[in-house]
Amino acid sequence: MTTTSPATSSTETEQHGFKAHSDGGDAFVPVQTRSERFASTDVAAFPAVTGREPAWKYTPVAQLADLIDGELDGSEYSFEAPAVDGVAVAWVGRDDKRIGTAGTPENKAAANAWTAFEKALVISVTGEEEKTFRLHRTALGNTARAAHTVIEAAPHSRALVILENAGQAALTENIEIIVGDGAQLTVVSVQEWAEDARHLAEHFAEIGRDAKLKHVAVTLGGKIVRVNPSTHLGSQGADIESLGVYFADAHQHLEQHVYVDHDAENTRSRVSYKGALQGEGAHTVWIGDVLIRQTGTATDSYEENRNLVLSEGTRADSVPNLEIETGDIAGAGHASATGRFDDEQLFYLMARGIAEADARRLVVHGFLVEIIQRIGDAELGERIEAAIERELAAGDLQS
Amino acid sequence: MSDVLIDRPELDSLGVYEFGWSDSDAAGQSAKRGISKEVVANISNLKNEQDWMLQRRLKALQIFERKPMPAWGADLSAIDFDNIKYFVRSTEKQAQTWEDLPEDIKNTYEKLGIPEAERQRLVAGVAAQYESEVVYHQIREDLEQQGVIFLDTDTALREHPEFFEEYFGTVIPSGDNKFAALNTAVWSGGSFVYVPKGVHVEIPLQAYFRINTENMGQFERTLIIADEGSYVHYIEGCTAPIYKSDSLHSAVVEIIVKKNARVRYTTIQNWSTNVYNLVTKRAIAEEGATMEWIDGNIGSKVTMKYPSIYLTGEHAKGETLSVAFAGPGQHQDTGAKMIHMAPHTQSTILSKSIARGGGRAGYRGEVRVDANAHHSKNTVACDALLVDRISRSDTYPAIDIRVDDAELGHEATVTKVSEEQLFYLMSRGLEQDEAMAMIVRGFIEPIARELPMEYALELNKLIEMGMEGSVG
Numbered sequence: 001m002t003t004t005s006p007a008t009s010s011t012e013t014e015q016h017g018f019k020a021h022s023d024g025g026d027a028f029v030p031v032q033t034r035s036e037r038f039a040s041t042d043v044a045a046f047p048a049v050t051g052r053e054p055a056w057k058y059t060p061v062a063q064l065a066d067l068i069d070g071e072l073d074g075s076e077y078s079f080e081a082p083a084v085d086g087v088a089v090a091w092v093g094r095d096d097k098r099i100g101t102a103g104t105p106e107n108k109a110a111a112n113a114w115t116a117f118e119k120a121l122v123i124s125v126t127g128e129e130e131k132t133f134r135l136h137r138t139a140l141g142n143t144a145r146a147a148h149t150v151i152e153a154a155p156h157s158r159a160l161v162i163l164e165n166a167g168q169a170a171l172t173e174n175i176e177i178i179v180g181d182g183a184q185l186t187v188v189s190v191q192e193w194a195e196d197a198r199h200l201a202e203h204f205a206e207i208g209r210d211a212k213l214k215h216v217a218v219t220l221g222g223k224i225v226r227v228n229p230s231t232h233l234g235s236q237g238a239d240i241e242s243l244g245v246y247f248a249d250a251h252q253h254l255e256q257h258v259y260v261d262h263d264a265e266n267t268r269s270r271v272s273y274k275g276a277l278q279g280e281g282a283h284t285v286w287i288g289d290v291l292i293r294q295t296g297t298a299t300d301s302y303e304e305n306r307n308l309v310l311s312e313g314t315r316a317d318s319v320p321n322l323e324i325e326t327g328d329i330a331g332a333g334h335a336s337a338t339g340r341f342d343d344e345q346l347f348y349l350m351a352r353g354i355a356e357a358d359a360r361r362l363v364v365h366g367f368l369v370e371i372i373q374r375i376g377d378a379e380l381g382e383r384i385e386a387a388i389e390r391e392l393a394a395g396d397l398q399s
Numbered sequence: 400m401s402d403v404l405i406d407r408p409e410l411d412s413l414g415v416y417e418f419g420w421s422d423s424d425a426a427g428q429s430a431k432r433g434i435s436k437e438v439v440a441n442i443s444n445l446k447n448e449q450d451w452m453l454q455r456r457l458k459a460l461q462i463f464e465r466k467p468m469p470a471w472g473a474d475l476s477a478i479d480f481d482n483i484k485y486f487v488r489s490t491e492k493q494a495q496t497w498e499d500l501p502e503d504i505k506n507t508y509e510k511l512g513i514p515e516a517e518r519q520r521l522v523a524g525v526a527a528q529y530e531s532e533v534v535y536h537q538i539r540e541d542l543e544q545q546g547v548i549f550l551d552t553d554t555a556l557r558e559h560p561e562f563f564e565e566y567f568g569t570v571i572p573s574g575d576n577k578f579a580a581l582n583t584a585v586w587s588g589g590s591f592v593y594v595p596k597g598v599h600v601e602i603p604l605q606a607y608f609r610i611n612t613e614n615m616g617q618f619e620r621t622l623i624i625a626d627e628g629s630y631v632h633y634i635e636g637c638t639a640p641i642y643k644s645d646s647l648h649s650a651v652v653e654i655i656v657k658k659n660a661r662v663r664y665t666t667i668q669n670w671s672t673n674v675y676n677l678v679t680k681r682a683i684a685e686e687g688a689t690m691e692w693i694d695g696n697i698g699s700k701v702t703m704k705y706p707s708i709y710l711t712g713e714h715a716k717g718e719t720l721s722v723a724f725a726g727p728g729q730h731q732d733t734g735a736k737m738i739h740m741a742p743h744t745q746s747t748i749l750s751k752s753i754a755r756g757g758g759r760a761g762y763r764g765e766v767r768v769d770a771n772a773h774h775s776k777n778t779v780a781c782d783a784l785l786v787d788r789i790s791r792s793d794t795y796p797a798i799d800i801r802v803d804d805a806e807l808g809h810e811a812t813v814t815k816v817s818e819e820q821l822f823y824l825m826s827r828g829l830e831q832d833e834a835m836a837m838i839v840r841g842f843i844e845p846i847a848r849e850l851p852m853e854y855a856l857e858l859n860k861l862i863e864m865g866m867e868g869s870v871g
Contacts, residue, residue, distance in 0.1 A: 327785030
């Protein structure tokens with residue numbers, strides 16, 4: 001079960017992917033391409049985390065030692081998932097052949113989870129009819145735990161899969177998303193954890209020919225929450241729409257590393273993450289890596305991150321990286337913007353007789369709701385909107 | 400590789416001559432490779448430096464030895480620090496005749512259309528000095544009347560030590576990065592500029608105007624101080640591709656822009672394609688000051704250079720315009736940094752990159768807005784032009800906002816030169832090469848127009864030459 005990616009050659013040192021120079025000696029070459037990062041499912045293959053690694057430089061690693069290389073509970077956990085036709089849920093053993101097909105961990109915490117999980121939860125989608133499946137995890141508890149999930153959409157199947165997370169958690173996990181040829185899958189992961197929860201998640205997606213994945217990460221609650229969706233577009237016509245919404249309150253650290261790897265002809269990606277920050281010590285991190293390989297001809301790619309800063313004492317990091325190895329693309333670009341309220345909008349609303357506090361709320365709401373509406377599930381959308389309202393109201397009380 | 404690039408025993412004797420240093424022991428020293436306390440002490444000794452500078456160098460050497468190589472950026476694994484000669488001033492040799500120049504450099508001059516007289520000046524040190532002396536003196540007298548100091552850094556350290564005691568290493572401490580430490584340990588040459596309060600230097604200052612037989616070293620150190628309300632435009636003297644045999648060029652440029660002053664610093668870097676160009680450039684912009692970097696990177700094997708501006712005073716402004724061009728075998732890892740440390744500061748970064756023939760060009764940057772820098776604004780725009788299937792374009796911006804009312808925007812667009820564009824131009828009677836060159840000229844025009852005309856023309860020429868054979 002322990003695999004190491006082909007990128008790991010014998011000349012590779014164990015220093016987060018810095019390859020030893022072929023001449024030997026101590027000269028090393030920094031990782032030159034996103035796809036060359038060291039990857040392994042074995043926690044022992046990674047050196048101790050210092051906090052200076054590209055994967056960790058923005059993360060408060062001191063508060064995550066147990067998840068990064070401590071002992072983890074990898075047993076089955078309880079969840080709720082109302083039955084839906086065309087969606088099957090089952091625990092499977094580590095030898096299940098689907099495991100490891102969508103990606104390999106690139107950091108020690110993810111490898112720790114991979115090393116420690118005992119059973120993987122597989123959600124299998126079949127059938128061309130539209131359906132919505134919800135899975136709730138609310139009782140994971142405070143013990144450091146590993147989890148592994150596989151979401152598999154059969155060729156030409158369709159579904160909306162919603163993973164809802166609440167309650168206490170000290171969790172490091174890997175989620176593999178396998179989208180069969182021609183399938184159309186939406187996966188929404190909602191983090192509404194309790195205040196002291198810590199959650200590190202890697203989502204790996206492999207998208208089939210002419211298939212489409214819409215991936216949405218919504219993070220509102222938790223002390224430290226890091227959700228890193230990676231998508232490999234390795235088949236012609238594969239399409240990823242990667243969306244995210246986050247709202248960081250005082251002393252909350254919300255982080256996401258989005259990676260899209262264009263590795264086949266005519267692939268398309270759209271990445272859009274929007275976040276708001278409010279309160280002393282609120283910190284958000286968004287890293288968007290887009291790699292267009294030489295194989296990714298006629299790629300069409302765009303990524304953006306927008307942050308709205310609502311109070312002092314916050315910190316928003318935004319890093320939209322773009323690596324392009326061929327000139328034969330349809331288009332590529334990225335954008336990042338961080339700012340405060342649009343004073344004009346605010347002025348306009350207030351001129352209509354709306355009180356300032358309400359006007360501010362409306363502006364934030366409008367900013368974030370654009371992503372929420374793209375989830376395509378009214379019930380969930382309303383719940384998230386309500387949760388954002390509560391966050392904003394709490395902010396008003398503080399200030 | 401380093402053997403070919405650095406081993407130039409024929410220059411040892413020149414070194415002896417230039418320093419007026421005929422001691423045979425010292426001559427033996429000058430041939431020594433690698434870096435050590437003795438090497439550093441010897442450099443300082445040759446320059447008759449005061450003890451504090453020697454101590455500074457020795458401390459920097461310790462930092463250099465301790466610091467690891469950068470964990471990011473270009474592949475620098477071929478640099479062998481033990482195989483480099485650090486006696487920089489003497490290892491530079493200007494070719495004595497036109498024929499002495501390597502073939503590719505000669506071709507470049509031919510294509511640039513540099514006139515015969517100019518060639519003489521460029522290639523024959525003695526003649527050149529006679530040729531330009533009149534001009535030089537005129538400019539120098541004007542400047543001196545205004546109190547402007549414009550000297551090579553070694554001379555400036557001897558004649559005006561007070562500036563160095565106050566400012567040297569304050570903008571870029573030796574611990575900033577491994578290459579800044581290396582430079583601090585072995586620096587030689589470079590320019591020193593001081594512009595007094597309220598003085599506007601009307602003509603751009605160029606290293607070229609300076610009679611500097613030592614030429615610019617591998618590890619030059621430049622310090623520019625623009626006092627309150629002054630203005631100066633400094634142009635780094637790489638107007639034509641100076642033949643450079645060294646494998647490693649690691650300069651440090653420190654600039655202090657005082658209250659309401661403005662400094663513009665222009666570089667068109669065109670080192671030969673066997674040079675590792677690892678340069679640290681940083682400016683501090685005080686209250687109401689304006690700093691502008693105009694940075695063109697056309698030559699070198701690898702360039703890692705991110706001119707930065709620390710906006711430390713209220714209403715300070717920073718602007719960086721950057722063009723990177725990478726041909727076969729070249730990696731331009733260039734960019735900019737803007738650190739907003741005071742309220743109402745503004746900055747703009749415009750970066751244009753072109754890669755062809757398997758080259759790699761990109762933008763790497765950082766924008767930070769500190770918690771007290773309220774009402775600050777920044778925009779970054781990165782454009783890359785893709786012309787073939789095998790070249791590479793990267794964009795690595797990092798944006799860090801710690802205040803609630805800053806406005807920041809970053810945008811990158813990557814454009815492919817399309818068949819339609821080429822076809823359209825060719826249908827108007829242009830050859831394919833000309834059509835491609837025209838598209839590229841249009842692409843870099845926003846930056847080229849900020850340059851003095853002769854430099855803009857040259858930038859265009861250099862890029863056109865680099866683009867030759869890129870289509871078809």
